[in-house]
Amino acid sequence: MSNEEDIKQKLIEKFNYMDNAVTIKRERRIFADVAIGHFTEVFDYLVRQAGFISLCAITGMDEGNNTFAVIYHISNFGGAVFSLRTRIPRENPTVKTITGYFASADIYERELMDLLGIKVDGLNEGRRYPLPDNWPQGQYPLRKEWKREAKNA
């Protein structure tokens, strides 16, 4: 059994609702979907017990159908990356901060806030990033309907 397969099986053993939610795309690339309600326990397990101790990035995206996806890319020391995706509704897009696990998550979470208008519960107040200070309120450029012209309108 390959290393990736081993990681997948252990995860499913621990959380049986993850059955059918984990995909090994290729060597060293694991993708999985998790409901927002289960996110914290699965993420906690991956970081604290499964060895994914580095944060590569957090990707936020507008998937259409009134859904946003947030993907947490975390890596281990064996060269593998686990991409854990959770979906949140557009009308109340909220995730919990993971700065308790990774202090460096701060900057990626601010990107979610600035570029997609996702709320991050528990994130310290701070200066906005990465958009300029004079960026208009309520304009989130990575939302699909946002067009460049809108900013100056």
Add this chain to the structure above:
Amino acid sequence: MGYNHRGIEKACEEKTYIQGLYLIERVCGICSHAHSTCFVQAVEEIAGLEVPRRAKYIRTIIGEMERVNSHLLWLGVAGHEIGFDTLLMYTWRDREIVMDLLALVTGNRVNYGINTIGGVRRDIEPEQIKAIVKGMDKLEERTKYYIDLARKESTMLERLSNVGKLSKEDAIRLSTVGPTGRASGVDRDTRRDDPYAAYDEIKFNVITDDHCDVYGRTLVRLKELMESYNIVRQGLKQLPEGPITVKAPRKIPAGEALGRYEAPRGEDVHYVKSNGTEMPDRVKIRAPTLANVQAVAHMLEDGYLADLPIVIAAIDPCFSCTDRMIQLKNPLTRTKKTVAWEDLRLKGIEWYAKKGVDFSRLNRKLENCLG
């Protein structure tokens, strides 16, 4: 932190994959090949393209020459930040060798434009191989001299040692990447741990160091230069025959992939999601500086203001900014105060005046000169 958000990720969603590739090459002026390779690898993975071996070798060779370009540039900047400008002049003169070679092979000194989806756009000719080998030998000789310098020259030893400390635990905790992490003993390198291009067929050492300071970061980059020369020579020697591209479709089937690349500054990450059209649904770029910049605040704790430039420079940062503002935090009262550039200048004059150094005559002279 100063920044200039260019909206490249959004722009990628409005362009075809090939147009996006040229835009992504311009995320960074130095790590241009790093970003374009990272991106095409993700796209090729989604499209299920088998890139020819010769193309993988050419990507590796250009990638290592880019690292040589970048590390020599860094060494010069580091020299400048510690007032050792002779080192800047020397290294930037030597850097011309590799930049000329890159221009010879790709047509450009920066933004090489060698990658395309499915392979590379230009082959390496036998005469070019001879020129590159000659250049690498020359640069290897120069780098040996710089390593010797770093071990003996008191300017470097004293100015770089115990500056910008970052323990191994903190380097891991803060998810630092590249030479910044490796100089704190973190034994990670995407080229070895998650091999791409031709790295699984090439022998090289991952350089680590346990100084955990700016001096360690200097040694790691210097020794990585020596490894890069070897990788380039091996790549040229083992260069397989065959085509340099496979035909790529204009429309990329729906899917997602995560590309990783060991850029000169550390791990570069690109996430690409496609939707079956000729334009991507989402491109996420995490450049290595973003991973390292947050460790800088930690490195500066309990340090001297005068060390600030070299500590920041030591992660080899890549951002267009000069913020002339300082925030003072009083740890006892937990209050914050902002000091503007002008106040800082006046404070400096006052501080020297108390020590009996008076700049006022000099300042008046200067003002007269400037009219």
